[in-house]
Amino acid sequence: MPAITHHIPDAMIAAYASGNLPHPFALVVASHLSLCKDCRAALGAHQAVGGALLENTDGVDVSAGLKASIMDLLDAPAAPQPVFEPKGIYPGAIMEELKGKPLRWKTLGMGVKQSILSESDAGSARLLYIPAGQAVPDHTHNGLELTLVLQGSFSDETGRFGVGDVEIGDQDLEHTPVADAGDACICLAATDAPLRFNALVPRLLQPFFRI
Missing domain, CATH: 2.60.120.10 (Jelly Rolls)
Incomplete structure (x- = not known):
């Protein structure tokens, strides 16, 4: 594949990493990321920064009931997630959208x-x-x-x-x-x-x- 020369702006990658990008644009970003190693690296950097911020954020007290509910969810068996592989020219994000x-x-x-x-x-x-x-x-x-x-x-x-x-x-x-x-x-x-x-x-x- 020829070199990619038109990339996703860094601010949009940051919004995608934080889950704040509207779905239609997130679909494009996810599809581009599957093709572009440079933007995948940028995403990894934003995710690392987000993880560091969470580790250094003070905890917040929650009620005993809320804590118990969260622990129950963590203990529940995870439902199997479908895997959507790329198909031809269509990235996995598009295949997932099609279900x-x-x-x-x-x-x-x-x-x-x-x-x-x-x-x-x-x-x-x-x-x-x-x-x-x-x-x-x-x-x-x-x-x-x-x-x-x-x-x-x-x-x-x-x-x-x-x-x-x-x-x-x-x-x-x-x-x-x-x-x-x-x-x-x-x-x-x-x-x-x-x-x-x-x-x-x-x-x-x-x-x-x-x-």
Whole structure:
């Protein structure tokens, strides 16, 4: 795999390590971590700092009843946890999200397809399939968007993004991503607000595509 040149920001890795990242973005970060040794090292550093802080934090007294309940939970046999291995280009975090269900692709037109993995008040996560040479309509963002490349590559006004790379889009980014020649580009994209398309037709279709 070519070298990854577009990484997760350190502050976002710290939020992921502390469990404070909304689920759609956590899914992208977890998937990127499975591909990027540099960001895994950064995660390990944040986890070590968090552990050190806990060790040096003064304890808090709790009631006898609460203490007994916690000890009972610790003594209870642990339920077996499912193991979701990577499958092809899809990291284990995506396979865990699917929980054994097959991907369901929905056509968006011009060969572009999507499969929505999750939707909630926190945002949405979806897989996008973009044929080589095809462009995503020109747009900007009402919130934050993380896009992780799983297959192929795409290019836009900011540069080229290959497998493992993450593009971060916000209200200041207006771009027209185009899938490069070669394999179709498959991406994992997470957003916390709808995109803002510039052309009329994509805006009209947006409610039906939930993007």
